[in-house]
Amino acid sequence: MIIDIPDTTTSAVSKRLVMLREEGGVIALGRVLTLIIIAARGDEEEAIEAANDASREHPMRVIVISIADASSDGETRIDAQIRVGGDAGASEVIILRAFGEAADNKVSLVTALLLPDAPVVAWWPGETPDVVSASPIGQIAQRRITDASAHADPHEALRQLARSYRPGDTDFAWTRLTLWRAQLAAVLDQPPYETITSVRVTGAADSPSTTLLAAWLQLQLQVPVTCELTHDIGGVGGIHGVEMTRASGTFSLERPVSNIATLTIPGQPVQDIALPRRNLRDSLAEELRRLDPDVLYGDVIMRGLNALDSAESEPAEGAK
Structure with a gap:
């Protein structure tokens, strides 16, 4: 009516x-x-x-x-x-x-x-x-x-x-990261339990979620994180992928299409994982589930983003 x-x-x-x-x-x-x-x-x-x-x-x-x-x-x-x-x-x-x-x-x-x-x-x-x-x-x-x-x-x-x-x-740039953060945390909870030494995050040039994901990883892992923003790949915007390097090699979570991501871990079969881009309804519904301040978001937007900017502005080792 x-x-x-x-x-x-x-x-x-x-x-x-x-x-x-x-x-x-x-x-x-x-x-x-x-x-x-x-x-x-x-x-x-x-x-x-x-x-x-x-x-x-x-x-x-x-x-x-x-x-x-x-x-x-x-x-x-x-x-x-x-x-x-x-x-x-x-x-x-x-x-x-x-x-x-x-x-x-x-x-x-x-x-x-x-x-x-x-x-x-x-x-x-x-x-x-x-x-x-x-x-x-x-x-x-x-x-x-x-x-x-x-x-x-x-x-x-x-x-x-x-x-x-x-x-x-x-x-909502933060809300759209929920599935990515959950999947990356699940991988790190599996053996081998090795220290991450570096991280590379890629995404579309107009994707603030890519920057926030890099800032979150910078804050949580305290290792060098590179954030690369490029044009859409194959019409897929948003976050394109994450690569993490550790002693046993580099594993990656890449999203070549809009709904499916590919998880590649050395020594294991390649896996296809459902990782859809979140729509407006899902993002809004998630934010309405909590009415208290999101402390982690506050840390990432204030401390993680600054740490990422500072790391990217530092000259490479040995540079003059």
């Missing part, structure tokens, strides 16, 4: 939600959180679709603040849309399109619509404020989700996230 409410107020939207429940048109579910999505106008639908899918695991209220560019209509008003039932998964979706001065105070737009006594998660699918934790919406959220890959310069976006990091921040 989709209900359009033009030229309205957030108080009127809240009352309409109550009426929908009282009329029995909406099945009341236990909402576990409020998700606020701050998206550019015209880019909301992909984020809403991901939130709807994730809501089947995390029933929630989704509030979408649709941001217009500077050239849009200057008339002060709020157009709202409510989506429930089959059009909202296991959530309630409220889309707020604010115009003119009504768009200036984003907190006032959402205050009346927040679920009482429920955590607030904020998500910027596209461009983000310079300091997300200091932004008006960031200040009322327990978790703040960004996506460096959506920026024109993903690697500069990572550096900005590192400079402005506060507990509660996270980024």
